[in-house]
Amino acid sequence: MRIVVGITGASGVIYGIRLLDFLKNAETFLIISENAKQVIEIETGYDLKEIEAKATHVFANNDFTAPVCSGSFLFEGAIIAPCSMKTLGNIANGISSTLIERVAEVCLKENRRLVLVTRETPLSEIHLENMLRVRRAGAVVMPACPAFYNKPRSVLELVDFVVARALDAFGIHLNTKRWGEQKEKQQEQERKSRKGVWAQEEE
Ligand SMILES: Cc1cc2nc3c(=O)[nH]c(=O)nc-3n(C[C@H](O)[C@H](O)[C@H](O)COP(=O)(O)O)c2cc1C
Numbered sequence: 260m261r262i263v264v265g266i267t268g269a270s271g272v273i274y275g276i277r278l279l280d281f282l283k284n285a286e287t288f289l290i291i292s293e294n295a296k297q298v299i300e301i302e303t304g305y306d307l308k309e310i311e312a313k314a315t316h317v318f319a320n321n322d323f324t325a326p327v328c329s330g331s332f333l334f335e336g337a338i339i340a341p342c343s344m345k346t347l348g349n350i351a352n353g354i355s356s357t358l359i360e361r362v363a364e365v366c367l368k369e370n371r372r373l374v375l376v377t378r379e380t381p382l383s384e385i386h387l388e389n390m391l392r393v394r395r396a397g398a399v400v401m402p403a404c405p406a407f408y409n410k411p412r413s414v415l416e417l418v419d420f421v422v423a424r425a426l427d428a429f430g431i432h433l434n435t436k437r438w439g440e441q442k443e444k445q446q447e448q449e450r451k452s453r454k455g456v457w458a459q460e461e462e
Contacts, residue, residue, distance in 0.1 A: 268294025289314035336372030
């Protein structure tokens with residue numbers, strides 16, 4: 260399976276990095292925006308080369324000669340995680356000023372899967388209108404909103420919840436905790452231990 264992973268300069272670049280970890284068996288085409296490179300440095304301890312080594316192919320965000328720039332090159336679709344409001348806005352308005360935006364445009368025109376893991380809060384009317392626009396054009400808009408019913412024990416579990424939902428859209432189902440799949444007793448035990456953890460974190 261060929262999947263494009265775009266990482267833009269919104270907070271939460273770890274979403275894109277974790278995606279690559281779970282896509283080891285796929286052929287991945289990684290594009291990291293210039294702003295994302297800055298955010299990677301600010302938010303993570305990752306070296307750029309370390310992240311790039313997780314992907315099969317790597318392209319610069321201004322390389323419009325990349326195969327994924329054309330609809331004639333066959334790939335399943337793209338996940339942009341995180342997706343900044345700037346990239347969302349350009350996609351919503353058909354502006355392909357970067358390779359990530361061009362890949363999104365290709366996905367929409369070719370009816371391929373496009374998942375946008377958006378990250379911003381609060382959302383302005385313009386952001387909401389752009390989300391509606393891309394949704395109507397066929398994209399899946401997936402704000403980076405982890406759930407808590409699975410009683411996450413770490414930040415990584417919160418991250419992986421969002422990543423798992425993005426991969427669900429591609430029919431790739433990670434073995435993460437899902438609603439309705441935990442036994443009641445186990446849930447009760449976890450509820451009790453969670454209480455303790457929340458209390459600790461509050462201290
Ligand atoms: C540390 C940091 C965090 C940011 N977080 C966000 C964010 O959560 N959402 C967003 O839309 N933009 C965020 N920005 C601003 C984007 O980086 C900026 O709009 C940029 O133009 C996005 O370009 P790109 O989509 O090509 O990467 C952040 C910038 C920095 C430096």
